[in-house]
Amino acid sequence: MDKYCLNEIDSVPIKCTQDIVISRQKGRELARKSGFSVSEQTRFATAISEITRNVLTYATEGDCHLFENNLDGYHMVIAQIVDQGPGIDNPKLAMSDGYSTGHGLGLGLPGAKRLVHELNIDSTPGKTIVEIIIKRRVYG
Amino acid sequence: MNKIPILYLNSILIASIQTELTDEEVLSFQSELLTKNNNLLTKGVIIDVSTLDVIDSYMAKVLSDLTTMVKLQGSAFLLCGVKPAVSSTLVDMGMMLTKIDTFQSLEKAFNFLTSNDRKYQ
Ligand SMILES: Nc1ncnc2c1ncn2[C@@H]1O[C@H](COP(=O)(O)OP(=O)(O)OP(=O)(O)O)[C@@H](O)[C@H]1O
Ligand SMILES: [Mg+2]
Numbered sequence: 001m002d003k004y005c006l007n008e009i010d011s012v013p014i015k016c017t018q019d020i021v022i023s024r025q026k027g028r029e030l031a032r033k034s035g036f037s038v039s040e041q042t043r044f045a046t047a048i049s050e051i052t053r054n055v056l057t058y059a060t061e062g063d064c065h066l067f068e069n070n071l072d073g074y075h076m077v078i079a080q081i082v083d084q085g086p087g088i089d090n091p092k093l094a095m096s097d098g099y100s101t102g103h104g105l106g107l108g109l110p111g112a113k114r115l116v117h118e119l120n121i122d123s124t125p126g127k128t129i130v131e132i133i134i135k136r137r138v139y140g
Numbered sequence: 141m142n143k144i145p146i147l148y149l150n151s152i153l154i155a156s157i158q159t160e161l162t163d164e165e166v167l168s169f170q171s172e173l174l175t176k177n178n179n180l181l182t183k184g185v186i187i188d189v190s191t192l193d194v195i196d197s198y199m200a201k202v203l204s205d206l207t208t209m210v211k212l213q214g215s216a217f218l219l220c221g222v223k224p225a226v227s228s229t230l231v232d233m234g235m236m237l238t239k240i241d242t243f244q245s246l247e248k249a250f251n252f253l254t255s256n257d258r259k260y261q
Contacts, residue, residue: 017162024194042225049196097234107197111233
């Protein structure tokens, strides 16, 4: 996940459910400023909402970092949601529809993946990073 | 504390969710709505979301639960004004809100409940 040199725009601590709202609003605003469509802004914000809620459910607290990056003719907006919780045991299983170790519908992670261009999980006990990326082609 | 105004008009409860709510705020809204609906014996409840930018799986589940609860109370439950970006996001996420009766606008929902030939009783 450190494959690019990222330009951090903002960072939101995730400690209570108000921070879910703040994170997704800031994510949406960054996507808007970066020229993404209303539909892409909504999808990105909704994905952030799902993943930051997981932090409160499974890890108590964390942070949502927002970045911008230009790479190979693409402009990207990236959210990295980080926590120091127990980690995601089996990321592959966690990505399947309907899988939940809690009382959820198990749609958070797989649903979020369908809303963005890329979703990457890097998780060990003590440190979990879920990264979501939306990108658009830039010309010139 | 619920911060969404819940209005009563022609035996109908109307609420427009215009600000993004935290999970706790959604739950206090839900509980106040159910209490009011129970006390007032309404024909129906209309929730307008025409200015809401994000409906995530949590909010979707609350709306879906509300449908069931309000119908159990004997009233109709109508949702109106779901933005196009929000509806496509919900479908892609896998949240099929098929049991909720939806209308394009508050006016259409209201007219439906107040007209005589509606299918609800
Ligand atoms: N940050 C995290 N730390 C530890 N485990 C996690 C984390 N995020 C997700 N998981 C694990 O992955 C599973 C799937 O997550 P997902 O968000 O898809 O579903 P859910 O949270 O269980 O339900 P829903 O999001 O639909 O309410 C969770 O049940 C949990 O076991
Ligand atoms: Mg979840």
